[in-house]
Structure formats: structure tokens, C-alpha cells
Amino acid sequence: MSGYGDLLRTRGVARIISAQLTARFPSGMISLAYLLHIEQIFDSYGAAGLVLGATSIGQAIAGPLTSRWMGVWGMRPVISLTLVICSASLAVVAFASLPIWGYMIVGFIGGIANPPIQPAVRTIYPKMVTSKQLTPLFSLDASAQEIIWVAGPVMTTFVATQVSTVAAIVLAGAFLIGGGVWFLASPEVGRVRIPRSRRSFGAVLSRPPVLLATVVGFLLVGACAAIEAAVVANFREDGAEAGIVLAIWAIGSLAGGLAFGHIPIGPWALARRMAVVFVGTAAAAFFLDFWGLALTLLIAGAGIAPALAVMFAIVSASVKFSETAEAYGWVGTGQLIGAALGSAVAGFLIDAEGASGxxxxxxxxxxLGTVIPIVFVRAHPDLRGRDASPQADTEPVSTIS
Known part of the structure; x- marks a missing residue:
């Protein structure tokens, strides 16, 4: 744990982690808030799934595209523009009365304007710490990120059930605006300039570790989103119990990330961590009482942050610095689509089979997230004893003869 203390004492690290987590907090709130809000309006989880699907399509387009734009126009202009549009879309969904297709259009606009905070901060990290500190920093960040994906829904569930679904969406917007402004004001954002990538758009996916992290990240966060929806549906009459169970899940993930953050990353690391998530999640389908879910989701949670840390590290070690923003844009897109699709699929199965579905x-x-890194283990780099920093960009340098 002393290593994490040293990291947080490194100049700017604690500030940039806190700012980006606040700005990205709505990523763990919006899908569930939309699910509850649209279901309440139309009395159908299926209808809510349509809105989440439209949102996910927008996010799929936005992630790598806006990330690549940061290498052209800079971080602050791109993030500022998307922040304004995304905030406006949240306000429309919360307060406007629209037909289902209207909510789908607004969801799509909000998705395509999702601010590229994650690829921005993943690009900044290697410039803030030494190469030996980078992998522990990814682990610390992945552990803290569970506040977004797990604790975010806890807050959303509590506010939506105890106050209103409108209040839950407004709260997400408050985090988006406040955190976005804080992140933009951070000095580190101005100090790091992302070089313009010389490769064609999407070419970074030809690197096997980037594609592996994108696909497995999609499946991992899809599993998380399905679990969140199932927990809420299981404790429909008691939102407080749902919030407590999700909080225990978050504690499991946080503890797992911190406990395993310094373990060297070998070629089977991602498969092992995803197997933990699968075992706990599968067991949860058969133990729907409070204590049964608390125990099984504590187990499932222990694999989440460690798996995310592995994904961040193998991407960083496999691309050039000019490609990092777009690479993490693709990874983030996979995760965001997973969040929306996981909620949508779970919604339809909950309608048909109940919470167990x-x-x-x-x-x-x-x-699937366990099987894929087993089948494609050769795409997973062995980082034991290796530097996880991005590869340096090289270009011809003129000399005087």
C-alpha cells in the first residue's frame, strides 16, 4: 500500500485522478437512470432498452472519433464542446415529454457527445509518473474507477427510488458539468499535447492487445450493467437494500484492485481475473436473498478492477504515444456500449424471467469475457519485467553534415 501513497504524493496525481473520476462519474449513472426513468414513463424495460441502444450507438461513434480530434484541436476545445452538448441532452431527457423515438434521438445525440475524458487522462498518465509507477497507477485508477461503475449506480438507485428518476438524471448532469470544468482547469491538461496520429482512423485496432482490451472491456462492463439492473429489479420494493448490495459489490472491486495491483501482468492475467467475475455472477442468479447476493457479488467484484487494470496496461504498452488517445477511445467505447447493451439485454430478460434473468x-x-482472452492468449502481451509506457513516436530528424 505504501506504493499507492507514493503515487498520490506525486505532483498532480491525486488532483487529476479526482477530477477525471468526478467528470466520468455520470458514465456509471446515466444508463441506469435512463433505464429507470424511461421504464417509469412507458412501463416497459424493453422501451427503456431502445433508448439505451440509441445512446450506445452514439457512444460507439463518438469514442475513438472525439479522441482522435484531441490530437488535431487539443484536449480542452474538444472536451468543452462535447460537455455542453451532452449536458443539454441530459436536461431534455429529464424534463421533456417525448414519444419513445424522441427520447431515442436525444439519447443518440447525448451519446455521440460523450466527453472523451477517459482517453485524455490515460494519455496524460505516462507523462506524470516514472515507468515503474505506471502499472501501479493504472491499478489505482482502475480501483478508483469502480466508484463510477458500481458506486455510481448505488447513488442513482437511491436517488431514483427515494426522490425521483428526474432527480437522478439531474444529479448525473451536475457531476458531468462540475467534474468536467474541474478537469479542464487542471494544469496537466494544458501541459500535455497529443501528437497528431499519422496512421489512418481505426488502424490502432489492428494491434491485437488493443482489440482484445476493447472486446473484453465491452463484455466486462456489459456484465456489470446487467447485474446492476438485476439487483434493482430484485429489490424493487426496497431501494435501500439494492443500494447496500451494490455498495458491497463496489467494496469487493476496490479491495481486489488494491490487493492485486502490484502483481506482474502475465499472458493469462486477464482470463484469470474475468473468471472470478464469472463465478461470482453466475452464483448470484441462484441466491436472490440479501445475504446471498452480498456474498456472491463481493466475489464477482474482486475481479473487476484487476481486470480493468490489465486492459489499461496492455494497451499502453502496445501503442505509440500519438495513438494512445484513440486506442483508449476504442476501449472506452467498448465499455460504454457494454454498459448500455448489458442494461438493455438484462431489461428484456428481467421482463421475461425476473431478476434471475x-x-x-x-x-x-x-x-465470454473469460473465454476470449483464453482463446486469444497470444494477443495478450507478457508485461512481467517490462515497461508499460507507450512507445515513443519517431520521425526523421534533419542534421547538419
């Missing part, structure tokens, strides 16, 4: 959906996502 949602947990089985999450288990299916996690199982």
Missing part, C-alpha cells in the same frame, strides 16, 4: 445475462457476458 438479469444475473444470467451478466454471467453470459462474463463467460
Amino acid at each position: 438479469g444475473f444470467l445475462a451478466g454471467a453470459a457476458f462474463a463467460l
Whole structure:
């Protein structure tokens, strides 16, 4: 743990982690808030799934595209513009009365304007710490990120059930605006300039570790989103119990990330961590009481942050610095689509089978996320004893003869 203390004492690290987590907090709130809000309006989880699907399409387009734009126009202009548009879309969904297709259009606009905070900060990290500190920093960040994906829904569930779904969406917007402004004001954002990538758009996906992290990240967060929806549906009459169970899940992930953050990353690291998520999630489908879910989701949570840390590290070690923003844009897109699609699939299965259907959906996502890194283990770099920093960009240099 002393290593994490040294990291947080490094100039700017604690500030930039806090700012980017606040700005990205709505990523763990919006899908669930939309699910609850649209279901309440139309009395159908399926209708809510359509809105989440439209949002995910926008996010799929936005992630790598806006990330690449940061290498052209800079971080601050791109993030500022998307921040304004995304905030406006949240306000429309919260307060406007629209037909289902209207909410789908607004969801799509909000998705395509999702601010590229994650690729920005992943690009900044290697410039803030030494190469030996980079992998522990990814682990620390992945552990803290669970506040977004797990604790975010806890807050959303509590506010939506105890106050209103409108209040839950407004709260997400407050985090988006406040955190976005804080991140933009951070000195580190102005100090790092992302070089313009010389490769064609999407070419970074030809690097196997980037594609592996994108696909497995999609499946991991899809499993998380399905679990969140299933927990809420299971404790429909008692939102407080749902919030407590999700909080225990978050604690499991946080503890796992901090405990395993310094373990060297070998070629089977991602598969092992995803297997933990699958086992806990599959067991949850058969233990729907409070204590059963608390225990099984504590187990599932222990694999989440460690798996994310592995994904961040193998991407960083496999690309050039000019490609990092776009690479993390693709990874972030996979995660955001997973969040929306996981909620949507779980919603339909919950309508048909009850809460157990949602947990089985999450288990299916996690199982695929375990099998894929086993089948494609050669795409997973062995980082034991290796530097996880991005490769330096090289170009011809004129000399005087």
C-alpha cells in the first residue's frame, strides 16, 4: 500500500485522478437512470432498452472519433464542446415529454457527445509518473474507477427510488458539468499535447492487445450493467437494500484492485481475473436473498478492477504515444456500449424471467469475457519485467553534415 501513497504524493496525481473520476462519474449513472426513468414513463424495460441502444450507438461513434480530434484541436476545445452538448441532452431527457423515438434521438445525440475524458487522462498518465509507477497507477485508477461503475449506480438507485428518476438524471448532469470544468482547469491538461496520429482512423485496432482490451472491456462492463439492473429489479420494493448490495459489490472491486495491483501482468492475467467475475455472477442468479447476493457479488467484484487494470496496461504498452488517445477511445467505447447493451439485454430478460434473468445475462457476458482472452492468449502481451509506457513516436530528424 505504501506504493499507492507514493503515487498520490506525486505532483498532480491525486488532483487529476479526482477530477477525471468526478467528470466520468455520470458514465456509471446515466444508463441506469435512463433505464429507470424511461421504464417509469412507458412501463416497459424493453422501451427503456431502445433508448439505451440509441445512446450506445452514439457512444460507439463518438469514442475513438472525439479522441482522435484531441490530437488535431487539443484536449480542452474538444472536451468543452462535447460537455455542453451532452449536458443539454441530459436536461431534455429529464424534463421533456417525448414519444419513445424522441427520447431515442436525444439519447443518440447525448451519446455521440460523450466527453472523451477517459482517453485524455490515460494519455496524460505516462507523462506524470516514472515507468515503474505506471502499472501501479493504472491499478489505482482502475480501483478508483469502480466508484463510477458500481458506486455510481448505488447513488442513482437511491436517488431514483427515494426522490425521483428526474432527480437522478439531474444529479448525473451536475457531476458531468462540475467534474468536467474541474478537469479542464487542471494544469496537466494544458501541459500535455497529443501528437497528431499519422496512421489512418481505426488502424490502432489492428494491434491485437488493443482489440482484445476493447472486446473484453465491452463484455466486462456489459456484465456489470446487467447485474446492476438485476439487483434493482430484485429489490424493487426496497431501494435501500439494492443500494447496500451494490455498495458491497463496489467494496469487493476496490479491495481486489488494491490487493492485486502490484502483481506482474502475465499472458493469462486477464482470463484469470474475468473468471472470478464469472463465478461470482453466475452464483448470484441462484441466491436472490440479501445475504446471498452480498456474498456472491463481493466475489464477482474482486475481479473487476484487476481486470480493468490489465486492459489499461496492455494497451499502453502496445501503442505509440500519438495513438494512445484513440486506442483508449476504442476501449472506452467498448465499455460504454457494454454498459448500455448489458442494461438493455438484462431489461428484456428481467421482463421475461425476473431478476434471475438479469444475473444470467451478466454471467453470459462474463463467460465470454473469460473465454476470449483464453482463446486469444497470444494477443495478450507478457508485461512481467517490462515497461508499460507507450512507445515513443519517431520521425526523421534533419542534421547538419
